[in-house]
Amino acid sequence: MPGEDLGSSEGIEAGHGVLVVGDRIISTKQGKMSRKGNTISVSPLHTRYMPRPGDLVIGHIEGCTNNIWFVDIGAPFNSILPMSLGPAKVEFGGTRKILDIGDSILCRVQEVEETHQIVVTMKGMGLRKIRSGALDELDPHLLGRLIGKGGAFLREMKMQTDCRIVVADNGRLWIDGELENILEVRKRINSISSEAKMIGVDA
Structure with missing residues (x-):
């Protein structure tokens, strides 16, 4: 828990998620403590996605106006998709004919404004409305474990x-294939998440 006393700082280096206060190691996050050598860290059990321009994300349409869609990308701030950055030419007032509430999309973060409003775009190679397969989710800090060194684990799973x-940067995944194979992928993803919660790991 944040503020929890994890013990004496003597001979100990503070890793991520902890601070040295006086001669004590204090947790700054809710998570699982881990020790590697003389370094103590606290790895979060859950992390919130913080968007950056250029990120590939999977979003869910949660509303629209005559010229803007509102998109949930799992970030703490509002996200909008302007009509001009949508997947197809659309007349003013016709946004719901192209993307309706509940639709899922593959898009990119174009801009994160100082007011924390996020602008996403569907103009780009491979960006589209998701019409098939299944979606799953993994805490963003665990994506490295799913992908593996040099992408090896992900390549092997695909094969x-x-x-x-x-694999989107906001921790959401689009899996497309035969149903039994999709279920196998989801099983492996759940295994990564469960294992991380048990042992407390970072990316």
């Missing part, structure tokens, strides 16, 4: 399951 797997 073994014959699924298309798109």
